[in-house]
Amino acid sequence: MPDSVINLLLLTGAFAAMEGVAILSHKYVMHGFLWCWHESHHSPRQGIFEKNDLFAAIFALPSIAMIYLGTNGNPRLLWIGIGIALYGLAYFVFHDVIVHRRIRTRYKPKSGYMGRIVRAHWIHHATRTKAGAISFGFLYSRPVDVLLSERKRPQHRTPPRESTPSQP
Numbered sequence: 001m002p003d004s005v006i007n008l009l010l011l012t013g014a015f016a017a018m019e020g021v022a023i024l025s026h027k028y029v030m031h032g033f034l035w036c037w038h039e040s041h042h043s044p045r046q047g048i049f050e051k052n053d054l055f056a057a058i059f060a061l062p063s064i065a066m067i068y069l070g071t072n073g074n075p076r077l078l079w080i081g082i083g084i085a086l087y088g089l090a091y092f093v094f095h096d097v098i099v100h101r102r103i104r105t106r107y108k109p110k111s112g113y114m115g116r117i118v119r120a121h122w123i124h125h126a127t128r129t130k131a132g133a134i135s136f137g138f139l140y141s142r143p144v145d146v147l148l149s150e151r152k153r154p155q156h157r158t159p160p161r162e163s164t165p166s167q168p
C-alpha cells in the first residue's frame with residue numbers, strides 16, 4: 001500500500017476515533033467525575049470563557065504529543081496528530097461557533113446532516129443536570145426523532161426538585 005494511502009487512513013481513522021473518544025468522555029467523564037468542570041457548560045456563561053474550556057486544552061495535548069513525535073523520528077504519528085487536531089478544529093467550529101455562537105456567524109443549519117447534529121446537541125442541553133442527559137455525540141448523532149422518543153422515557157426525566165420521601 002502506498003505511503004500516502006496509509007497516512008490518509010491514519011489521519012481519517014484518528015479523526016473518526018476522536019468522535020468515539022469525545023462521546024465516551026462526554027458521557028462518563030464530563031457527566032461523571034469531572035462534572036464540576038462541565039457544569040459550567042450546562043449553565044449560562046459568565047464571561048468569555050467557561051471552566052468547561054479546560055477540556056479543550058487537555059484534548060489538545062495528545063495531538064501536540066503526536067505531532068511532536070511525528071516530526072522527531074516517527075513520521076506515521078504525525079498523521080494521527082493531524083487527524084486529532086482536525087477533529088479539534090471541526091469540534092470547535094461545530095460546537096462553539098455553529099451551536100453556541102461564541103463567534104458571530106450568519107450560518108443557520110436547518111436540515112440535512114448539519115441540522116440533525118445541531119438539534120441533537122440542543123437535545124443534550126435540554127438537561128442541566130449531571131444525570132439524565134442524552135445525546136452525547138458532537139459530529140455524530142442518532143436520528144432526532146429517536147433522541148426525542150428516548151428523552152420522553154421516564155428514566156430520562158429530570159427528577160422533581162422536592163420529592164416527598166416515602167414514609168415507612
Ligand SMILES: [Zn+2]
Nearest residue numbers: 030038124133
Ligand atoms: Zn454535557
Ligand SMILES: [Zn+2]
Nearest residue numbers: 041095100121
Ligand atoms: Zn454544548
